[in-house]
Amino acid sequence: MRVVMSTSKIWKNSIGAISNIIDEGAFNFSSEGVKMEAMDPSHVAMVDFHISSSAFEEYSVDESTSIGLDLIELNKIISRAGKNDEVILEVSDERDRLNLTFMGASTRRFSIPIIDTAEEEIPSPDLDFTAKAKIQAGVIKDGIKDTSLISDNVNVTLSEEEFKMMSESDTGSAETEVSKKEDVVRNLEVNEPSKAMYNIDYLSDIMKASSSGDFTTVRAGKDIPIQIVFSMADGDAKLEFVLAPRVESE
Amino acid sequence: MRVVMSTSKIWKNSIGAISNIIDEGAFNFSSEGVKMEAMDPSHVAMVDFHISSSAFEEYSVDESTSIGLDLIELNKIISRAGKNDEVILEVSDERDRLNLTFMGASTRRFSIPIIDTAEEEIPSPDLDFTAKAKIQAGVIKDGIKDTSLISDNVNVTLSEEEFKMMSESDTGSAETEVSKKEDVVRNLEVNEPSKAMYNIDYLSDIMKASSSGDFTTVRAGKDIPIQIVFSMADGDAKLEFVLAPRVESE
Amino acid sequence: MRVVMSTSKIWKNSIGAISNIIDEGAFNFSSEGVKMEAMDPSHVAMVDFHISSSAFEEYSVDESTSIGLDLIELNKIISRAGKNDEVILEVSDERDRLNLTFMGASTRRFSIPIIDTAEEEIPSPDLDFTAKAKIQAGVIKDGIKDTSLISDNVNVTLSEEEFKMMSESDTGSAETEVSKKEDVVRNLEVNEPSKAMYNIDYLSDIMKASSSGDFTTVRAGKDIPIQIVFSMADGDAKLEFVLAPRVESE
Incomplete structure (x- = not known):
């Protein structure tokens, strides 16, 4: 080989x-x-x-x-x-x-x-994404840094109007919001608005795959995993992450 | 509001x-x-x-x-x-x-x-500054780094000829000196030369308000507090620090 | 003075x-x-x-x-x-x-x-270098970073064809190789190929004397010290290091 x-x-x-x-x-x-x-x-x-x-x-x-x-x-x-x-x-x-x-x-x-890796069954979850957009990586990276000042978790939402990341805690709140009218959000398609909470550290690690100017495709839904896709080499290479939501303890 | x-x-x-x-x-x-x-x-x-x-x-x-x-x-x-x-x-x-x-x-x-802050009486000390100059922030920042190699405290003096920062200890001495003839010192006015010793860490924290190319106004006297003023937005904003001198233990 | x-x-x-x-x-x-x-x-x-x-x-x-x-x-x-x-x-x-x-x-x-330094006899070892070249510092610095991923020691060789740095361990191997045909290797003169192993930390500290674009003269032999010379100010200043080889424990 x-x-x-x-x-x-x-x-x-x-x-x-x-x-x-x-x-x-x-x-x-x-x-x-x-x-x-x-x-x-x-x-x-x-x-x-x-x-x-x-x-x-x-x-x-x-x-x-x-x-x-x-x-x-x-x-x-x-x-x-x-x-x-x-x-x-x-x-x-x-x-x-x-x-x-x-x-x-x-x-x-x-x-x-070359090592033996654990033979693990990787599930192919059948996720019913209801919203999708291409978002400039810098926007998500900024949202990560903003919300990490406040909490370990971030709420991510895609609505018909905008992409939003939001955190809240006793010490304050942080929110990053981009309208679909801005050039940093493209191809927004929303059947039903998505909203779910994710761990910020995982999201931050995932976003390291991209430079701030790159666009990344995000697919999401209500309280389901989020899919983040980086397309490279004119589509010849693809790096896709699926991140499970955090369930808010009540 | x-x-x-x-x-x-x-x-x-x-x-x-x-x-x-x-x-x-x-x-x-x-x-x-x-x-x-x-x-x-x-x-x-x-x-x-x-x-x-x-x-x-x-x-x-x-x-x-x-x-x-x-x-x-x-x-x-x-x-x-x-x-x-x-x-x-x-x-x-x-x-x-x-x-x-x-x-x-x-x-x-x-x-x-919004929090309740301690209701503290801020004194308005009536300071009898005897010397004053506009000095490029980079000069003071350099002086801070130079003298911090030697000591925790720095002597600052304004004389009719120059601005000077100086530290001494058993391990050596450091001194930064700028003549009023240099463009980095402007509007030097000295009735009586000033000289006093200040804590370097405080001075360093104060100077973080400025970029190296900015000019800052310094007012001082003999063994009295030093006043450091940053003027911004064409004078519409002003950040002023007054730092008490260290009294040398003898 | x-x-x-x-x-x-x-x-x-x-x-x-x-x-x-x-x-x-x-x-x-x-x-x-x-x-x-x-x-x-x-x-x-x-x-x-x-x-x-x-x-x-x-x-x-x-x-x-x-x-x-x-x-x-x-x-x-x-x-x-x-x-x-x-x-x-x-x-x-x-x-x-x-x-x-x-x-x-x-x-x-x-x-x-000014301090009293230990009066130490500095030996003037009579080293029989059999190979020599001028190598761009960046190549050696890269080789240091590459091989330091693998081991604390690096084998350095100069042959009639190339300059090479190499490390091996249980976790893998790393090798940097530059042909004499590349412009980053000049004046290669080899009577007998050199090969010896050196401590990477020392080599790294030594190379800090140069910027990546500078050329440095290397003289070496089989299992003997390596000589690394930095010439500055058009030859008016010279910084020369001699680094002893590591003897492989067998």
């Missing part, structure tokens, strides 16, 4: 965000592309990561291969790639290691052990 | 500096403007902050109102304002909260409780 | 790197220039620092003088110099202090005690 990508950005951003939430996972290389599905240890967040084979400059995968990796270690290594470096992934001859090569002015090679 | 300012810089810089020194304080909104006077808990520093009503885009204050706030919490919130955000302050209908709104691409609302 | 240099960069970079490795040392001022030789407390690294008198704007040294200094304190002070500041060093009249003056818009004076 040998796959080559001409820049490192997809790997850097994706693994950076995933490794904040999930410690280890298995990448499945098949003729169609690379795929990883995993849940975080406390089963609050799910990730579905996919890069189409067409996003690669070279993609030689003869037989489907599952490669379990320590994502924390993988992230440390991927972080070292220069943004214009060519990134080459290969399985070692003994099939016990993943070799990573970053080609720039210098050639940098890393190898990490 | 509702007051609107077109940018956030005055609030951000002022509250940033004040909250380093004073934990809570009461803002008095009257027809003339906003005013806050307070002393730090150890009675070493006094702050006198004032924004004229003419510095606001909208200034609706029907009756004079005193609003006590936790300045640490206020600063966390004000820090979140974008520098080009419009800043709106309103008292809630129940008069128990201050509502802050930052208007940019998104609308961000915060609210914090 | 009074010596004046028109910028601070040589002092800042050199003392910054030396003080990471060595706590105190004696600067010898003679008619030819300034020289300091020292070993780190664990005798793993040696430094040989020299500035020719011709690198100074003014160089008044009547009789040779040895000035012992706490390099940690010296570095704190030198760090405060602006990069365009003129730097003046003088011995106090009582010969018990070194006075440092940084001349910019403001005049900043520091003084630190």
Whole structure:
């Protein structure tokens, strides 16, 4: 197996965000592309990561291969790639290691052990999203920082008029609101307004997959998980998170 | 009560500096403007902050109102304002909260409780300053960093020739000196040279109100408090600190 | 004694790197220039620092003088110099202090005690280097960061084809390799390929003397110390480190 990508950005951003939430996972290389599905240890967040084979400059995968990796270690290594470096992934001859090569002015090679990851059934929840929008990542990141001053949790709502994040506590309240008229909200579609409360730390870790100027697709509903999708490489790569809501103790 | 300012810089810089020194304080909104006077808990520093009503885009204050706030919490919130955000302050209908709104691409609302602040008599010391100058903030900030390598206290002097900051200890000495001929010192007026010793941490916290390129007015005398004044918005806003001298133990 | 240099960069970079490795040392001022030789407390690294008198704007040294200094304190002070500041060093009249003056818009004076440093015989090892190259500092710095993910030690090799840094451990391997064809490697001369293992922390501290774009001369051999030379001020100043190899426990 040998796959080559001409820049490192997809790997850097994706693994950076995933490794904040999930410690280890298995990448499945098949003729169609690379795929990883995993849940975080406390089963609050799910990730579905996919890069189409067409996003690669070279993609030689003869037989489907599952490669379990320590994502924390993988992230440390991927972080070292220069943004214009060519990134080459290969399985070692003994099939016990993943070799990573970053080609720039210098050639940098890393190898990490392939590990057995827990064979965990990843549920495919059938979620009935009732609202959806593309929102500039910077808006959500600002909302996260604003509401984290007040609480550990944030209420996220999509209504026919706007996207809103809100927190309340004894010490005050914080609210970020963007009208659909602003250019930072696009394609707002609402059958029924969504509203649910999420853990701010998880949301913050998820949003690390994007730069402030990027747009991210959000799907949500009433008291159900929220889906946050980052599309990269003109749609050839997709990083999707599903985050479970917090149930307010009453 | 509702007051609107077109940018956030005055609030951000002022509250940033004040909250380093004073934990809570009461803002008095009257027809003339906003005013806050307070002393730090150890009675070493006094702050006198004032924004004229003419510095606001909208200034609706029907009756004079005193609003006590936790300045640490206020600063966390004000820090979140974008520098080009419009800043709106309103008292809630129940008069128990201050509502802050930052208007940019998104609308961000915060609210914090209005608290009872200690009714403290703020002295109006009649200080006989004998020397005065406008000094570029960067010079004072450099002097603070230089002398803090050596001691916790710094001697500040204004003479007919120059502005000087100096520290000494067993481990060495540090001295920053600027001649009145340099453009970073302006309007030097000295009846009698000033000299007194101040705590460096307080001075450092006070100087956080300014950027290095700003000019600040310093008034001083022999072994008396030093007055440091930041003028903003073409004089429509003023942040004044008075810092008591350290008496050298002999 | 009074010596004046028109910028601070040589002092800042050199003392910054030396003080990471060595706590105190004696600067010898003679008619030819300034020289300091020292070993780190664990005798793993040696430094040989020299500035020719011709690198100074003014160089008044009547009789040779040895000035012992706490390099940690010296570095704190030198760090405060602006990069365009003129730097003046003088011995106090009582010969018990070194006075440092940084001349910019403001005049900043520091003084630190002259101390007795341990009279230590610095060995002049006769090293039989078999390979040598000029390598861009950024390449070595990248190699340090890469290999430090894997181990505390790094193998450095110079062969007829390339410069290479490599680490291995149970958790993986990292390797940085630059061909002599790349512009970041110059003047490669190899009689016999060099290979030895060094402590990464020491190497990292040494490389702090340079910016990523600078070139540094490396001389090495098989399992012998490595010599790393930074040339500054068109060769008028030279900072040379010799770092002992680690012997692999077997």
